[in-house]
């Protein structure tokens with residue numbers, strides 16, 4: 001097909017099919033992406049978006065169908081082929097070498113890049129030209145490990161452009177960004193478009209689709225179920241196309257009056273892996289029936305706060321108490337779990353699961369010695385599998401196969417598996433980091449409803465999220481974290497996105 005101007009589409013997917021065992025991840029997928037546009041791809045968790053992009057980027061080979069680039073059939077058998085054909089990918093989970101500088105990361109992988117004398121100087125000149133052309137501000141000499149998430153993402157984009165990308169794939173790029181960083185990213189995407197690049201944007205956030213794309217393709221269960229110009233649709237229409245039904249508003253459970261703190265922290269100090277103190281003396285009390293939200297630009301100590309509260313990072317100072325009694329300082333994480341702590345970590349790949357384990361094994365990760373899961377040294381495999389199947393049904397995990405390796409589930413379904421594990425036990429305290437990152441609208445609705453139900457049942461909940469919408473929707477109290485300290489506290493009834501944004505930026509006077 002050609003567009004009105006007579007140009008072949010930048011990418012044409014023509015009847016792409018891909019199977020994994022019995023699962024048909026892509027089932028005759030056909031649509032075009034016009035050159036020089038921003039094209040959105042949406043769909044429920046497991047709809048097949050990432051699989052399609054993995055085929056385009058050469059990670060997977062399709063079982064059938066054809067991809068054409070600029071009208072010409074393309075054989076993309078590896079990511080090296082994809083890069084050569086001008087396709088760049090910005091991953092959900094960045095793939096940069098952390099101890100290296102930005103420049104070194106760029107030069108890496110380019111023939112002789114690091115080895116050749118003068119290679120880095122050449123890279124610098126080229127990178128500076130790209131930065132200037134697309135408004136991508138990053139310090140080329142900074143070490144990647146020292147950069148906040150938003151800058152790392154710009155490095156990924158820079159890297160793709162440096163390798164000559166004309167078509168850029170972004171998979172859930174704003175999941176890890178603050179609202180401000182997301183706005184900056186959109187500016188960059190618009191700039192890329194105005195310079196003639198083609199952008200494929202996978203996101204669950206319909207607001208983003210409406211704000212930045214020209215056209216959007218909707219996938220469901222491996223097929224294309226909609227392909228519309230963004231100007232001719234709206235969020236509600238897209239949500240309904242995605243899930244194939246109208247989304248119902250869920251009833252709000254009755255609130256309980258928060259009681260005495262269950263988990264408290266006093267003067268808490270936590271260092272990161274490099275020994276830098278990231279939590280610098282905070283007091284916090286989590287009470288039954290209350291959701292406390294932590295708002296902040298990512299990288300201000302939220303991750304270390306969660307790790308400290310979960311007993312996963314040693315405390316550099318301060319203390320934890322549970323119902324008024326000191327929490328054991330040896331094997332704290334296990335002690336806290338036994339007391340009734342649930343923890344949905346921010347980084348599910350790193351802390352939440354073992355990809356090589358089957359779903360049923362992950363469903364008891366950290367709880368494998370509980371009665372009901374094991375007798376002596378023996379896992380009660382049949383019972384655990386039955387429990388996992390039930391939870392998969394309750395939390396709508398797809399595909400509903402407790403024996404599938406966890407890594408084979410789509411990102412959103414992995415998150416649902418972890419939520420099920422940590423929520424289904426009815427924890428007394430639940431620490432939740434970015435619970436809906438990468439999760440589709442239907443599942444967000446469910447996870448939010450579950451958090452509200454746990455709260456109503458008396459769980460004390462700490463919610464760390466970079467989604468201000470999410471914090472405003474769920475939290476009773478909101479603490480703003482800047483540089484390892486709480487710099488403000490708002491009742492959610494008084495909080496606005498603007499007030500929070502100002503506090504997050506460290507502007508205290510105006511927000512008050």
Ligand SMILES: Nc1ncnc2c1ncn2[C@@H]1O[C@H](COP(=O)(O)OP(=O)(O)OP(=O)(O)O)[C@@H](O)[C@H]1O
Nearest residue numbers: 020025045046047048049050051408409410411412
């Ligand atoms: N390597 C694999 N092995 C087995 N099944 C897989 C594999 N990769 C993906 N699948 C399955 O293919 C289907 C499509 O998954 P995919 O990751 O493409 O969905 P998605 O739309 O990107 O979802 P999400 O929004 O949750 O990331 C899912 O049912 C998934 O479990």
